Amino acid sequence: MYICNETLNHPQNISDMNNKEFRFQGLDAKTELKLALMLIFPSLMIMLGILYGSHLLFPKISFLLPLLFGVTTVVGISIIILKQLTNLVREKEWIINIDDNFLNLKFRGINHHIQLSDIKIIKNLGNIGLRYLTIKTKSNVIKIRVGNTGLAPFSKQKDIDELDAFVQYLKPYIDKHFNEKVLKNIVQPNIIPNFGVYVAKGEKVKYSIINRMKPWQVVVFILGILVLIMIIFVNIMEYIFFK
Incomplete structure (x- = not known):
């Protein structure tokens, strides 16, 4: 199994966080949304085609049978199409540099230069084979998506491990400067390493209805x-x- 050395030698304080780099394949939330929207039209056409075809060929059949068949077919075809669309996406590499008290995140030619003290919220969510990492400042929100599942075929396992290593490297700083949000609605909070929502100390911790x-x-x-x-x-x- 792929193991990043960064997980074994994370810093104990911010002054040790110098010239560390993490690289992994993935997407941002904007690109992920575009891919999802591109699936809507063909999925809808396939579903309507199956329903209409079943009505013409089998007029007396129960409506639920072609509906279930249509859903299964749409999911299967969507996975195939999504895989092909993902292969067409160029520059899927995230490059994250940690230099002193700054994060520099680069994706598809766009650089985000963030001072660690400006970070308000860090969300590290997901499940087996999927990671949603969000870094929010007062003026910017960076959403990183990494996954190797059928509906998120953006990366490989080594990329997931590298993202986990990045979060683990930041963990001492997070523990010192952030409060962890209590998520009562999570069944398995330890399903991924360092799962959680972290709010900077001094910021108000807000809970939605779902969170409660x-x-x-x-x-x-x-x-x-x-x-x-x-x-x-x-x-x-x-x-x-x-x-």
Whole structure:
């Protein structure tokens, strides 16, 4: 397994953080959103084509069967298309330099030069095979996306390990200058190294309604929304194809 030496020799204070560099393949949130939007039209056309085709060929079949088949097909094809689209993206490398009390993050020709003391929030979220790292200052938000799953085929495992090593290297500074936000809605808070939301000391820790929920309440809330969307979608499709 890939191991970065930075995880073994992280600094104990900010004065030790000199001339460290981390490189990994990934995307930013803006590029990730563009790829997702590019999938909407073909996915919708495939779904409507399956529903309409099943209505013509099997007019007496239950609506749920072609719907389930359509969802499965759309997910499978979306994974294939997303993989191809990701391969077309040039310059997927993030380069992060830590020099004294500054972070320099470079991605696709854009440089973000940030003083560590200007960072207000650090969010390190994700799960197995996926990392969402957000660094927020008063004037800027940098969102780093790294993943090697079917729906996030941006990177390899070594890239995930390198991002984890970067966060681990910052951890002594985070522990000293940040408060960790209590996330009651997380089932497995240790699913990735240093999982959490960290707010700079002196900044107000804000909690949304979702943050205050327990895991089972979040599940019920999400399922309720999905059921509502499904009911509306089914009624619309039945009206169009099966009236």
